[in-house]
Amino acid sequence: MSPHEAFADSLLAVQPACPPGLITWNGSDPARRFAVYRNNVMVSLIDALADTCPVTQTLVGEEFFRAVAAEYARANPPRSPVMAHYGADFAGFIEEFAPAAGLPYLADVARLEMLRAEAYHAADAEPVSPEAIALLAADPGRLPAARFTLHPSLRIMESRHAVVSLWAAHQGDDVYSALAAVDTALPESALLLRAGLDVEIYRITAATATFIRHLQAGRGLGTAVDLALAADAAFDMTEALGLLIRAGAIGGITHPEGEQT
Amino acid sequence: MIGNASPAPGLPARGGVGLKPEHFRDILASAPDIGFFEIHAENYMVDGGPFHHYLGRIRENHCLSIHGVGLSIGGESPLCEAHLDRLARLLDRYQPESFSEHLAWASHGGAFLNDLLPVPYDAATLARVCAHVDRVQDRLGRRMLLENPATYLEFAASTMAETEFIAEVVKRTGCGLLLDVNNVYVACVNHHRDPYAYIRALPPAAIGQIHLAGFARDTDAAGDPLLIDSHGAPVAQAVWDLYAYAMERLGPTPTLIERDNDIPAFPVLLAEAQRAEAIMNEVDAVRPQEALA
Known part of the structure; x- marks a missing residue:
């Protein structure tokens, strides 16, 4: 030795x-x-x-x-x-x-906090311009084939526990009351994103988590919507896409020619 | 051996403060008149986010020292080339006036122990440390400063004094020295030596920067004082005295206030940096020319 x-x-x-x-x-x-x-x-x-x-x-x-x-x-x-x-x-x-x-929720709270640290130090990127979004919205026929480059800090987490609520309950002054109102057994999913200097954590549905994961993997919008709808028929694409746009999560939009989705 | 590769113009002979995220906004808002800031290299080896955002802005208006804590120059295995690459990228991005690392080890067998661990002062360690310093200076294309350690133990295997060892590294590699006056004081109390003689034993021309910090007091198994290099307190009076002595010998030298624990408001650290500046200027005004000899 x-x-x-x-x-x-x-x-x-x-x-x-x-x-x-x-x-x-x-x-x-x-x-x-x-x-x-x-x-x-x-x-x-x-x-x-x-x-x-x-x-x-x-x-x-x-x-x-x-x-x-x-x-x-x-x-x-x-x-x-x-x-x-x-x-x-x-x-x-x-x-x-x-x-x-x-x-039983403790490990997932730690997982969420680790993802938050990853997002905090992830590479910087500018969101696409509002004009690019408007252009996309103006041409619904091209929507299904559109692919998104998402922000490098974007992280998705799905949990069997109320991780986002547990985390959020600790951000205010009255942690005790906020915690008492959390039903820890409710499954929650999280979207983490650092658009400017601060990491935001959003509570999202499991179907939205599925949707964003597929976009992140490079699948076209149409495919991601189909897979999210298969997971939950109540999936609302307008709401999910609206969240990504508002949060500044979309860094680029491409329209591969002849794309079948 | 790299001879005269110290990058011009270098850090100013003034007081500086270790840059802490707690102070980012305050520094940008107050634009303090300060000699320089120093960062720990490893904290900025991340892709993006607030650390680079703030450092980029602060760097626009201030001199910068990049201080590594993870190279493990005293380690038994070869330096981690991936880590040298990360360092090279960071130095390329921020073009610091100074780069320094420690006479210590932290990595072994793939594990990083996140502390500055001591080495024995023997011929084998000397050869290894010199090879590692040579590699750092070759890879980074610049002269580095090597910092003397705060230690709590000594090795039966040591065959030379710490100052002899350090002077020999300087001679063989052409590196400069970062004289941590607090480390000198802590180590000399811990090993019952004379801190003034320690400073006299180092080659003065090699010393390119000074560190000052606070220590914590403990005792060893015999009840003798054991000082801990905590970076968690103001600089002690005994260390200010030793610093004034060093300034008499060296003349004005860039001097950093290090504080990594129990971090006070920025103006408190700025005041310590100004105190260092006052001491170096005061001593310089009355310093006889032969003090350099």
Whole structure:
């Protein structure tokens, strides 16, 4: 085992450990000093997760959150120095974390917060001009073949729980009352988008989520509408498209020639 | 070896402050008269969004230092080329007046530990660190500054003093030094050495920038003081004194106030940067010319 390997293993070990070969000027136990590094590493990794997932932390309390985050960090230290992306699979870890089983929505709240962090740092793009939208609307015959380039920050999430309502309840002053009004068992879907500097989170229907996912995958508008209608006959294209336009989610419109959709 | 590759004109010999997202709007609104800002490179290795939005605007009016915290120059394995590529893109985009990194390691076996971990000062480590500094300077096409570490432990394997090690890296690679005066103080208290002698032992001509920060107090297993480089407090008086001594030796040098925890309002940090500026100017006015010798 190389010196750094022993050092790294001891930093992440559950039980306080001290690698060999360390000395102190006064002959005191190096383990006490090594603990500073252990603490630095664990606190910085846990803080990174807490910064990304403030609502998840509030839902379970700081002590519980830090315990889950510590277990996650030990088993899944970052693989890159770019910490903005740390914790991509943290939600999956929470899902399997037995002590959190009593809060079945917790993992999805963490998932939503991770997507929010992704959207926050995603590439910039300008929305298409109102003229381009007007042009599209003026020629209904070309609508089904139209394809959209969506904003790089756009993320879609579908949950069996009321994740958007749970998240939104934590954005105001009276979290307790807002939370009491949330039926956590209601399935919700979310659209996340950073059009300017702030990430907006919209509650959308499952059919709208399906619709946007297919647009995002590069399918024509007609195909995306058909697939959304197949998921839910009540799907309202005007409303869904209106949301994308208002939110600034559409960055480009193309009309491939001879497109069959 | 890169000789005289320090990019002109360089940072001004003034006070600067670490740029924090909490202060973005305040800085744009107040357009402070400040020497420079410094960012942690890794925080800006993202595709877009508010970080680049604000940094781009702040950069238009201010000098910039880019300070890496993730290269793991003291690491056992070769430097991560993908990370060097990210750094090269960031430097290309913002054209900073200075680029610096640490004498420390953070990555091992694919894991990034997000801390500045210590290295033994022996011949093998020296050869590795020099090879890594050479690679950084080759890849980025510029001279880098290497920062002295705050450490809590020493290695039985060390065969030379930290200052000897650092001076040798400077000699072999032509890199410059970022003298973190707080780190000098913290490490010298922790290892029972003389911080003034430490500063005297470094090659003065190589020092291109200074860092100042606050520390936290703890004790080791014997009850002796153990200072923690917390970046979470104002600069301590003992560190200001040591800084004034460094300025006597070096003359006015770009000096950064670092604050990464318990971050106060921007004017509080600006006032510390102004205090550094006042010290470097005051000392410079009475400094005998031979102090440089």
